Amino acid sequence: MSEATLSPKRGWDSERAPVLLTCRLLFPKSESGRLFCFPAPGMKPRRGRRLKENTMIELLEAPTVVDFVEKEEGRHVVYTFQGRTFRLDKEKARARIAGKRVINGLKSAELNVLPLKYHEAYRIYKQMKANHWEPDVIDMTKDCATWNSNKLNARERWIIEMGVGYFSAAEGIVGDSVLHVIEDNLTAAELKHASLRQIAEESIHMDSLLHIIGSLNIDLDEVTAKFQDIPSIQKKNAYITRHMPELKMGIDLTQTANKQKFAKALFGITQVMEGTQFYALFAMILSLHRQNKMTGIGQMFQYTLRDESNHIALGRYILTQLIEENPDIWTPEFRSELVEFMREGIELEKEFVLDCLPEDSVGMTQKDFLDYVDYNADRRLESLGLPRLSTVKANPFLWLDEVIFLKKEKNFFETRVTEYQTSGSVKNTNEDDLI
Ligand code: MN
Numbered sequence: 001m002s003e004a005t006l007s008p009k010r011g012w013d014s015e016r017a018p019v020l021l022t023c024r025l026l027f028p029k030s031e032s033g034r035l036f037c038f039p040a041p042g043m044k045p046r047r048g049r050r051l052k053e054n055t056m057i058e059l060l061e062a063p064t065v066v067d068f069v070e071k072e073e074g075r076h077v078v079y080t081f082q083g084r085t086f087r088l089d090k091e092k093a094r095a096r097i098a099g100k101r102v103i104n105g106l107k108s109a110e111l112n113v114l115p116l117k118y119h120e121a122y123r124i125y126k127q128m129k130a131n132h133w134e135p136d137v138i139d140m141t142k143d144c145a146t147w148n149s150n151k152l153n154a155r156e157r158w159i160i161e162m163g164v165g166y167f168s169a170a171e172g173i174v175g176d177s178v179l180h181v182i183e184d185n186l187t188a189a190e191l192k193h194a195s196l197r198q199i200a201e202e203s204i205h206m207d208s209l210l211h212i213i214g215s216l217n218i219d220l221d222e223v224t225a226k227f228q229d230i231p232s233i234q235k236k237n238a239y240i241t242r243h244m245p246e247l248k249m250g251i252d253l254t255q256t257a258n259k260q261k262f263a264k265a266l267f268g269i270t271q272v273m274e275g276t277q278f279y280a281l282f283a284m285i286l287s288l289h290r291q292n293k294m295t296g297i298g299q300m301f302q303y304t305l306r307d308e309s310n311h312i313a314l315g316r317y318i319l320t321q322l323i324e325e326n327p328d329i330w331t332p333e334f335r336s337e338l339v340e341f342m343r344e345g346i347e348l349e350k351e352f353v354l355d356c357l358p359e360d361s362v363g364m365t366q367k368d369f370l371d372y373v374d375y376n377a378d379r380r381l382e383s384l385g386l387p388r389l390s391t392v393k394a395n396p397f398l399w400l401d402e403v404i405f406l407k408k409e410k411n412f413f414e415t416r417v418t419e420y421q422t423s424g425s426v427k428n429t430n431e432d433d434l435i
């Protein structure tokens with residue numbers, strides 16, 4: 001691995017690099033440059049050293065460096081980038097890069113993705129593009145048959161309705177906030193570019209909910225009315241959006257207090273909401289999928305979850321770059337404020353989990369779900385160098401990582417037909433299979 005891959009300038013979190021390096025030594029690299037946590041097909045797990053249980057596949061993904069070479073030629077600078085060549089005036093290029101900032105940078109109407117400063121954002125953009133999927137071609141025939149039969153118990157039907165109802169509102173909140181709060185305030189072109197791709201993906205997620213509602217003939221008004229009576233949902237949404245109106249007005253981001261408000265919103269949307277508050281419901285729906293129930297919905301949620309992991313990574317990257325450029329943000333008080341914000345997010349999420357799952361069901365216990373909330377929250381905090389809040393060390397749903405991981409290796413356009421046949425066949429992962 002080259003030095004450049006691990007350089008913080010490339011956006012790779014140096015705190016995570018040792019994990020990555022350890023894994024490099026232990027695991028083979030796939031053709032796509034990703035690392036396998038689970039033994040690759042035909043490969044025997046090596047014994048001796050074991051990964052810690054809480055080492056997530058997400059952390060093991062190697063940063064694929066965007067192929068970007070820069071060479072000076074007379075008064076020009078030549079960039080070779082993704083197999084294409086760009087010739088830029090050296091002086092202008094220098095001025096552009098000097099003016100690139102996460103916030104408060106040079107604003108220009110010209111296309112100024114080049115020269116690239118935030119490489120990791122461009123890499124995430126490419127990853128998002130590679131994961132493109134379309135909801136309305138996902139076959140819902142089996143789901144309709146199951147939905148109209150007596151194969152689902154009342155609890156399982158409730159989980160599907162909860163999934164549709166909660167995410168219908170939540171995807172909208174995220175899309176709107178990323179557009180008006182995050183993207184609007186960013187000034188570097190490649191960051192705006194990646195952010196706009198995220199917004200497009202939130203629209204795809206909303207479209208997937210429409211596909212579900214339309215296919216199953218769910219009465220949207222009835223489902224919406226049910227949610228209005230659930231305080232945990234209302235509280236969760238109000239908590240995330242309470243600071244948004246002010247940020248949407250366009251505040252002066254040269255002031256530290258305002259920069260902190262922006263940083264907190266970025267943290268709230270991508271690390272608390274997408275990174276922590278989405279996962280338990282995803283797990284409930286995917287556990288139905290694992291039992292071969294509602295596999296079309298399961299398929300869509302797998303793709304959505306895969307997208308979310310990029311949104312979380314992008315948010316974390318923008319936040320770390322913002323802090324690097326504006327160290328005045330990162331005071332001890334502000335760090336505790338973020339931790340407290342996450343603590344409140346966890347409490348609300350646990351209330352929500354208990355509303356979704358008043359008793360042990362879908363083959364899993366309530367405690368596992370509550371632990372899963374803590375586990376995800378701690379990962380988000382740790383990835384930003386913030387202290388953990390719980391003592392939960394192990395991921396209670398290792399099987400879910402496997403599902404997410406497998407999907408990451410698949411291309412929607414190449415595999416969607418066969419996946420209809422294989423969905424639901426993902427086996428439980430024996431912890432001993434991990435090395
Ligand atoms: Mn989404």
Ligand code: FE
Nearest residue numbers: 174274308311
């Ligand atoms: Fe998202």
